[in-house]
Amino acid sequence: MKMYSEADVDAGRLDGEKVAIVGYGSQGRAHALNLRDSGVNVVVGLRPDGASWAKAEADGLNVAEPAEAVKGARIVAFLTPDMVQKSLYEQLVGDIANGATLLFAHGFAVHYKLIEPRDDLNCVLIAPKGPGGLVRRQYEEGHGVPCLVAVHQDADENALSLALAYAAGIGGARAGVIETTFAEETETDLFGEQAVLCGGTTELIVAGFETLVEAGYQPEVAYYEVMHELKLIVDLLHEGGLKKMHKFISDTAAYGDMVSGPRVVDANSKKAMKAVLSDIQDGTFARNWIAENEAGMPEFKRMMNEDLEHPIEKVGADLRGRMDWLQD
Numbered sequence: 001m002k003m004y005s006e007a008d009v010d011a012g013r014l015d016g017e018k019v020a021i022v023g024y025g026s027q028g029r030a031h032a033l034n035l036r037d038s039g040v041n042v043v044v045g046l047r048p049d050g051a052s053w054a055k056a057e058a059d060g061l062n063v064a065e066p067a068e069a070v071k072g073a074r075i076v077a078f079l080t081p082d083m084v085q086k087s088l089y090e091q092l093v094g095d096i097a098n099g100a101t102l103l104f105a106h107g108f109a110v111h112y113k114l115i116e117p118r119d120d121l122n123c124v125l126i127a128p129k130g131p132g133g134l135v136r137r138q139y140e141e142g143h144g145v146p147c148l149v150a151v152h153q154d155a156d157e158n159a160l161s162l163a164l165a166y167a168a169g170i171g172g173a174r175a176g177v178i179e180t181t182f183a184e185e186t187e188t189d190l191f192g193e194q195a196v197l198c199g200g201t202t203e204l205i206v207a208g209f210e211t212l213v214e215a216g217y218q219p220e221v222a223y224y225e226v227m228h229e230l231k232l233i234v235d236l237l238h239e240g241g242l243k244k245m246h247k248f249i250s251d252t253a254a255y256g257d258m259v260s261g262p263r264v265v266d267a268n269s270k271k272a273m274k275a276v277l278s279d280i281q282d283g284t285f286a287r288n289w290i291a292e293n294e295a296g297m298p299e300f301k302r303m304m305n306e307d308l309e310h311p312i313e314k315v316g317a318d319l320r321g322r323m324d325w326l327q328d
Helices: 026-037 051-058 066-070 082-095 132-140 159-169 182-197 199-214 219-228 230-248 251-264 267-281 284-294 298-308 311-320
Strands: 018-022 041-045 062-064 075-078 101-104 122-128 147-153 177-179
Touching: 018 026, 018 066, 026 041, 026 051, 026 132, 026 159, 041 066, 051 062, 062 066, 066 082, 075 082, 075 159, 082 284, 101 159, 122 159, 122 182, 147 159, 147 182, 182 199, 182 267, 199 219, 199 311, 219 230, 219 311, 267 284, 284 298
Parallel strands: 018 041, 018 075, 041 062, 075 101, 101 122, 147 177
Antiparallel strands: 122 147
16 A cells, blocks of 8 residues: 655645636535645636536635636646536536646546546546545644545656645645555445445435334334434444444444344345445446436436435434534
8 A cells, every 4th residue: 555645745746836626516615725725726617607606706716617717727626526527528628738637536437438538638536535524624623534546647747746736735645645546446436335335324224214113113213223323333433443333332232233233234235245346347337327317317316206205314304303403
């Protein structure tokens, strides 16, 4: 493993250089503000009729239409949703200067060849391992969110140094920047989301809720047990891994963890995970997701509607509404 810290970064690498941030969502806003506060000349590229334009101006940033924002930029960061990036790149490629650097926070569009950068352009990845809100908050507190760095195309032999300077500018070098590849970042990120962090976790929660309710327990009590208290366990795992979790839960909970956990997540579960990973590695997931977008996302909308109409959401909305501190 190769990990870079602030000591490995050329602190003046972006002095006098223009960095264009295209997009102002979770990551876009955090990157733009952190870079600006690090002394970098940042311009945010947005549609003039979009709500984000006023928000970025209110944050004190320079804002321009995308084509104008990327002109003369040393780094052009595409921080829009994956499925938007191909058409956006095609619209802007003629305005991007020779020898500039394309930067992404997730490798999907490049890894699956939705975007094939011009030969004269560097193409790099800086992927913070946390949502944009955390990237901004950690920076403001003097810390940073760890990042991954990868170089897909090194046209001028400066790609890595520029990427590391960008990572330092958003605070990532404070926590460490691990070298990877576009393929590794993309495939592990998609797998983590699908098998564990989002797909696996939410399905486990819903199945647990349904099991308790079907057995006659109150939905509200079931919600507290399988949804509400999950944060307590995740916080312990985040802060200190399995060791800290076992230290702070009861011996009864720890024993139940070790004897019953493998009954729920067993060899069949791991087999299913391997199938998920295979679909990611061979491009099946990407092809299906691209086709779903091109069709107007009917299946996506149907499944999302099913999720949001599940009884656990109705019970949860009522209970969360009684917890004033959650609104903070």
